[in-house]
Amino acid sequence: xxxxxxxxxxxxxxxxxxxxxxxxxxxxxxxxxxxxxxxxxxxxxxxxxxxxxxxxxxxxxxxxxxxxxxxxxxxxxxxxxxxxxxxxxxxxxxxxxxxxxxxxxxxxxxxxxxxxxxxxxxxxxxxxxxxxxxxxxxxxxxxxxxxxxxxxxxxxxxxxxxxxxxxxxxxxxxxxxxxxxxxxxxxxxxxxxxxxxxxxxxxxxxxxxxxxxxxxxxxxxxxxxxxxxxxxxxxxxxxxxxxxxxxxxxxxxxxxxxxxxxxxxxxxxxxxxxxxxxxxxxxxxxxxxxxxxxxxxxxxxxxxxxxxxxxxxxxxxxxxxxxxxxxxxxxxxxxx
Ligand SMILES: Cc1cc2nc3c(=O)[nH]c(=O)nc-3n(C[C@H](O)[C@H](O)[C@H](O)COP(=O)(O)OP(=O)(O)OC[C@H]3O[C@@H](n4cnc5c(N)ncnc54)[C@H](O)[C@@H]3O)c2cc1C
Numbered sequence: 389x390x391x392x393x394x395x396x397x398x399x400x401x402x403x404x405x406x407x408x409x410x411x412x413x414x415x416x417x418x419x420x421x422x423x424x425x426x427x428x429x430x431x432x433x434x435x436x437x438x439x440x441x442x443x444x445x446x447x448x449x450x451x452x453x454x455x456x457x458x459x460x461x462x463x464x465x466x467x468x469x470x471x472x473x474x475x476x477x478x479x480x481x482x483x484x485x486x487x488x489x490x491x492x493x494x495x496x497x498x499x500x501x502x503x504x505x506x507x508x509x510x511x512x513x514x515x516x517x518x519x520x521x522x523x524x525x526x527x528x529x530x531x532x533x534x535x536x537x538x539x540x541x542x543x544x545x546x547x548x549x550x551x552x553x554x555x556x557x558x559x560x561x562x563x564x565x566x567x568x569x570x571x572x573x574x575x576x577x578x579x580x581x582x583x584x585x586x587x588x589x590x591x592x593x594x595x596x597x598x599x600x601x602x603x604x605x606x607x608x609x610x611x612x613x614x615x616x617x618x619x620x621x622x623x624x625x626x627x628x629x630x631x632x633x634x635x636x637x638x639x640x641x642x643x644x645x646x647x648x649x650x651x652x653x654x655x656x657x658x659x660x661x662x663x664x665x666x667x668x669x670x671x672x673x674x675x676x677x678x679x680x681x682x683x684x685x686x687x688x689x690x691x692x693x694x695x696x697x698x699x700x701x702x703x704x705x706x707x708x709x710x711x712x713x714x715x716x717x718x719x720x721x722x723x724x
Contacts, residue, residue, distance in 0.1 A: 394418040397558040399551045402430035403685040404678045405563035406536045407693035410465055421540055422547045427626045428565050432584055432656035434606045434614040435527035437687045438479055439504040445492045447500040449665055454691040461690035469535045476525035482515045482600030489517030526606050527686040561676040566657035568679055575719055578660040581624055583632030584616035587640055589648035603639030615640040628653040658683050668696040669712025677712055
């Protein structure tokens, strides 16, 4: 990396800021990265990547473009850090009712779903249908964020604290997550608080990720699992609640069973503008933004960071559907 005064100052070290830092480092570009340790969503995320998602059982937006980029990126960072970050797992998608299973079954042969479909399996007791998917897994987000911080700290380019937004010696790239959206600079947001439990259940099957009952159960090793999650649009804070604990406990019971111990209970806010479609762009002179990763930061952050680096350094504009400036124009047209 060049030792000249950095021209680029990344603000925020969640998945967005961290992926951008690696993309700049890989291009030998000098930069700083600063985080105020005020929380953030990436430290809480389960890191799940699921190719076919939601009640409607639809392929994730542009999964065919972004999944290969993401896996290749995490492999390169793993090699540099010397530790495993990406844990591939089969995904068992479960249907609780006949109606839900009919919907899933009607899509199993659609061109967007077939590349990810592994096998139809006998549903476990209490479920009406089940299908196994491949291509998914879990990013160890905490190891990725903390290991990257250590790496950039050792290079002398990581700083803990606040940036003075008004005195800019360098181009700033705001990777501020939900706090950046809630501040209101980027228009109307749809940020959603989510609560998640870390549980210990040594007798449960830890060979697959389970999705159903409006939630997911993700094995993280040593008999532990992440289970989540809630969606709350009004109370946008990072406080775990009793309601959240009960709701996620219910999901854990349905997906795994009744015998488990709660180790941790966390809450954070997902940065959402329009579903889980991220945006990058120029906000004002010398200020870029990278935000709105929604519920799918692990999948999209590497590929979007790559596009942003190419835009910042080479002037290569990204596709219109991730260009913040195009999005702003279209939102104005929607309003008037
Ligand atoms: C309960 C829950 C479960 C989730 N599970 C998954 C999952 O399984 N898979 C998945 O892909 N995604 C998941 N997500 C979504 C994922 O967390 C987000 O997509 C992603 O983490 C967003 O990353 P980000 O870098 O944009 O924001 P953040 O992670 O919020 O990072 C922003 C950073 O900026 C810092 N910051 C803010 N303001 C300033 C400032 N003024 N100065 C300095 N630093 C500042 C913050 O401290 C923070 O570290 C989940 C989210 C939640 C809430």
